[in-house]
Amino acid sequence: MKAPLMTLKVEPIIANTSYQAVFRQLESAILRGDLAMGEPIPTEAGLCDMFHVKRTTVREGIRLLEQSGLVTRGSGRRLIVSAPDARRSSENFIRAATLNRVTLQDLWQVERELEALACRLACEIITPAQLDQLAQNIAQTEQQRHDAKAVIRLDMEFHRLITDAAGNRALAVARDPLGILLYASTDFVVTRLEQATERMIAAHRRVYGAIRANDPEQAVIWMTKHMDDFKRGCIMAGANFDDPIANFVDHDTLAKLLNQKTRAI
Amino acid sequence: MKAPLMTLKVEPIIANTSYQAVFRQLESAILRGDLAMGEPIPTEAGLCDMFHVKRTTVREGIRLLEQSGLVTRGSGRRLIVSAPDARRSSENFIRAATLNRVTLQDLWQVERELEALACRLACEIITPAQLDQLAQNIAQTEQQRHDAKAVIRLDMEFHRLITDAAGNRALAVARDPLGILLYASTDFVVTRLEQATERMIAAHRRVYGAIRANDPEQAVIWMTKHMDDFKRGCIMAGANFDDPIANFVDHDTLAKLLNQKTRAI
DNA sequence: CATTGACTGTTTGTCAGACAAAGATATAGA
DNA sequence: TCTATATCTTTGTCTGACAAACAGTCAATG
Numbered sequence: 001m002k003a004p005l006m007t008l009k010v011e012p013i014i015a016n017t018s019y020q021a022v023f024r025q026l027e028s029a030i031l032r033g034d035l036a037m038g039e040p041i042p043t044e045a046g047l048c049d050m051f052h053v054k055r056t057t058v059r060e061g062i063r064l065l066e067q068s069g070l071v072t073r074g075s076g077r078r079l080i081v082s083a084p085d086a087r088r089s090s091e092n093f094i095r096a097a098t099l100n101r102v103t104l105q106d107l108w109q110v111e112r113e114l115e116a117l118a119c120r121l122a123c124e125i126i127t128p129a130q131l132d133q134l135a136q137n138i139a140q141t142e143q144q145r146h147d148a149k150a151v152i153r154l155d156m157e158f159h160r161l162i163t164d165a166a167g168n169r170a171l172a173v174a175r176d177p178l179g180i181l182l183y184a185s186t187d188f189v190v191t192r193l194e195q196a197t198e199r200m201i202a203a204h205r206r207v208y209g210a211i212r213a214n215d216p217e218q219a220v221i222w223m224t225k226h227m228d229d230f231k232r233g234c235i236m237a238g239a240n241f242d243d244p245i246a247n248f249v250d251h252d253t254l255a256k257l258l259n260q261k262t263r264a265i
Numbered sequence: 266m267k268a269p270l271m272t273l274k275v276e277p278i279i280a281n282t283s284y285q286a287v288f289r290q291l292e293s294a295i296l297r298g299d300l301a302m303g304e305p306i307p308t309e310a311g312l313c314d315m316f317h318v319k320r321t322t323v324r325e326g327i328r329l330l331e332q333s334g335l336v337t338r339g340s341g342r343r344l345i346v347s348a349p350d351a352r353r354s355s356e357n358f359i360r361a362a363t364l365n366r367v368t369l370q371d372l373w374q375v376e377r378e379l380e381a382l383a384c385r386l387a388c389e390i391i392t393p394a395q396l397d398q399l400a401q402n403i404a405q406t407e408q409q410r411h412d413a414k415a416v417i418r419l420d421m422e423f424h425r426l427i428t429d430a431a432g433n434r435a436l437a438v439a440r441d442p443l444g445i446l447l448y449a450s451t452d453f454v455v456t457r458l459e460q461a462t463e464r465m466i467a468a469h470r471r472v473y474g475a476i477r478a479n480d481p482e483q484a485v486i487w488m489t490k491h492m493d494d495f496k497r498g499c500i501m502a503g504a505n506f507d508d509p510i511a512n513f514v515d516h517d518t519l520a521k522l523l524n525q526k527t528r529a530i
Numbered sequence: 531c532a533t534t535g536a537c538t539g540t541t542t543g544t545c546a547g548a549c550a551a552a553g554a555t556a557t558a559g560a
Numbered sequence: 561t562c563t564a565t566a567t568c569t570t571t572g573t574c575t576g577a578c579a580a581a582c583a584g585t586c587a588a589t590g
Contacts, residue, residue: 018572056321084364251297341571
């Protein structure tokens, strides 16, 4: 009697609420380009008229829009249409990774590959200005080699500079959160192993040299060594690579890293 | 006169609203584990008491939480705490990629690398059951080789199966949206080039064989060939790889792909 | 003339209270 | 014990209101 119902293939009923409908329509309008980037969205009162719902409903829909990064707060109160930035993607990824028990190993494996790709791509198209930035980064790292926090920050920046130089926006979006999460758990490595910093600087110099010389193979080789070194350092410092990242990163650290300079992709 | 002000480094003032504060606190509670996964969040009335704000404010905060994927609708009306799933990450990435003018080339370069990584990782730990699924997928593709839509779907599934078999959650989250976007623009390749499907099937068979034989190198080689083939096919079919993906994918197609089977990560 | 300051209307953020409908729970009847 | 009904909770939406922040105008001031 009941059995047939179990075998019946049905789609779950999606109870669409009004505020979700408001969100979907505004989302479509933005993706379609009907709401121009940089322009403010209509006023709440205006949206009320358009959708024939009350302000409370409109506002709840706008909150969904806000959190998805399709509108941001400009100087005034009005919300202006904008493209979701890397920071928001990173936030999303970090939340998902933390709660889904992603391990340090998981992150590292992917990051290792993407860094290599970034090196390869960067070789061909890196600009002199970007090369300068890399050189400057290395110089700063050498100067502040005894300031663990500064070293971590500069290491993150080094990798981010290479990713930027690769000129691949998809890569930038994909790698950013990995880098943030991975390096958020680096501090104990740098602080506990004196040589770690020195090895890091040496590796950075090699990678820089290879990219400058437009030698993708060498760049990839050294970057990979650098990443392997990183893992070895973590393990020597007592990290279990199969532990979920939530074990390594406290939320304060993460929040600070996330709120660092945001780069438009 | 004005110059000094321009050089003064100041941070823009962020006017924190109450509903954002509600969101942040609930977010923290979830990430910290104070609100257990699978449990419903407190009722709106309860939250009003806790935060000393009115229901409208609480509700707007909850909308932010909802859109970030930290709560989902269960069977009832109550919102239950949950980890953001791959689908949500994909939605976010797709929005960001579309609006930031990510090109087909960008996507393809990253996807190519991640597919290779997935193959390498899958070799070591793939289960017999997962191998069976791959074999079954290939068989189905052969059967339905003349149904373009089915072929695309099965191709997507093939790559997803390999990613799953790689057992790396970070990889899964990173690759999923790339796959969706990339294959959302494949249909014209398959429909215009008769041989495309045949070459695809052949490549899939090779990759499957290599993974089954636990031969990472061969698996990567064939997967890479497969990806290169894909690009060549697109270009032969008239696609300009440097065009933003928005040019290739219409929103309806995308919506359908996104609403396909969601897999928990 | 450029700047400042006050005035005005608009828009947003928050509050207060209300009600219908959908779920959840309890209660009575088989 | 199980089922069906009644009752209570909770959510989604509406109504109306108000203070604070913002944009614009326009006169006063140096």
